[in-house]
Amino acid sequence: MTTHRFGHVALMGPPNAGKSTLLNHILGQKVAIVSEKPQTTRNAISGILSTPEAQVVFLDTPGVHRMAGRMNRLLLEAAWGALHQADAIVLICDARLYAQKPQLFDREMCPLMDPVTRVGLPVFLAANKVDALKPKEKMLPLLLRMGQAFPLAEIFPVSAATGDGVPELLAAVSAVLPEGPAQYPEDQLSTAPxxxxxxxxxxxxxxxxxxxxxxxxxxxxxxxxxxxxxxxxxxxxxxxxxxxxxxxxxxxxxxxxxxxxxxxxxxxxxxxxxxxxxxxxxxxxxxxxxxxxxxxxxxxxxx
Ligand SMILES: Nc1nc2c(ncn2[C@@H]2O[C@H](COP(=O)(O)OP(=O)(O)OP(=O)(O)O)[C@@H](O)[C@H]2O)c(=O)[nH]1
Ligand SMILES: [Mg+2]
The missing domain is CATH 3.30.300.20 (K homology (KH) domain)
Incomplete structure (x- = not known):
């Protein structure tokens, strides 16, 4: 018999990277709202994926940003708070944007490196929106840059819109979760009321x-x-x-x-x-x- 796994996976990253889109794609149903405006998500929202091999509770989080104000501070608390529950972290970034503007990768993603690795959990880096990345030749230098900035992370080019690369990411993430039985009924999609x-x-x-x-x-x-x-x-x-x-x-x-x-x-x-x-x-x-x-x-x- 194969091992059944259960665990929590935090989906983190800058605003507008496609975290909520990825969650909805993984579940095949909409749990988290999506818009083209940054800072759409305001709470850590769970999405539960149940397969015969594993039950994975994904935690979609507000984008990590540097804006001031009380609400923004609470959004950040929700984002970083998700790490306390997590068994693994998927950092999601907008590869289309960073292929055009690599300096933005340094500004938005590099500051996440320290706090994320300090938690000591397995980290996966999802380079999202590859469906829209142009020209394609910009992909390789970006992946190299990501590899240098996050030497401990496994990198997956994905498209949350088309689903390209998502099964590979899911397989890798599920494999690092602890062994354990499912904690939620198979048809439950979220813990959100x-x-x-x-x-x-x-x-x-x-x-x-x-x-x-x-x-x-x-x-x-x-x-x-x-x-x-x-x-x-x-x-x-x-x-x-x-x-x-x-x-x-x-x-x-x-x-x-x-x-x-x-x-x-x-x-x-x-x-x-x-x-x-x-x-x-x-x-x-x-x-x-x-x-x-x-x-x-x-x-x-x-x-
Ligand atoms: N072309 C393309 N667009 C995408 C992809 N993933 C997300 N988007 C678009 O990117 C925008 C932001 O998506 P969201 O899922 O709301 O991003 P988010 O990271 O949850 O954003 P916040 O909640 O604001 O932090 C939306 O307009 C999505 O349709 C993708 O793989 N390809
Ligand atoms: Mg969101």
Missing amino acids: VRFLAAEIVREQLFLALEKELPYSTIVEIEQWEEDEPGPVRIHACIHVGRTSHKGIVIGKGGQMLKRVGSAARQELQVLLDRPVVLELWVKVREDWTEDDAFLREMGLGE
Whole structure:
């Protein structure tokens, strides 16, 4: 009989590297929200992969960055906190970006080398977005640079978008996990409560619909959740914004923006819950909530 393995794997890296996209690809289902804007993920979100050989709990984390402010500090805490639970680390970086701008690799990735290796866990480096890397000749020098910067890491060129290279990465990561039985039912995809996932789905639509800095000053709270079978799930969600002037933008002219966000989120929620959903969205102003520690913790940011 082959050995069954169980363990936690932290997915870490700079903002926008493709950590959440990779997690969703690995699970074959969406657990973590994705956007082209950096700092999309705000919590350590688990995704559970169950195969006959292993159960792997991946921890998607907020991007490691250098921005100031209370919320950003809590995001960093969540990112580094994931290491305490981990048996292995996958560092993900945007190889497309670094092939064009190698100096950014030095600036964003090299500072991670020390803290990550100090933990003493196996480290894998996923050079992501290779599907979009051009010209291809830039790949080799980048891989060499990565090898020099992270001599102890095994490097895997991958594409979270197409799945290229992901099976190889998964096999290598699973192989270093401790032996042990599965800890979760085979069909469980995440330990995140469904209400959290629902709030995230609304937040993803805000990230996709709103421009510039505005998505960063929104946070979604599920205020009510009524589920009477049969019939739709009724969800009331409140979008908190940091300034009065933001409220009007999130609502949009004649409520158009809020309608668009609500309708797209409702469709996704119906897929998540596999039931009809009635979604009501409210916008409330909470001045400077990103600096309000108590509120941030109430909203589940930082533990
Ligand atoms: N072409 C290409 N795009 C990708 C790939 N992986 C991710 N992306 C895109 O990169 C952007 C960022 O992806 P995310 O998965 O949100 O990145 P993240 O690392 O989780 O970002 P944060 O949560 O902000 O730290 C999105 O627009 C993705 O569609 C890839 O393999 N190829
Ligand atoms: Mg993310």
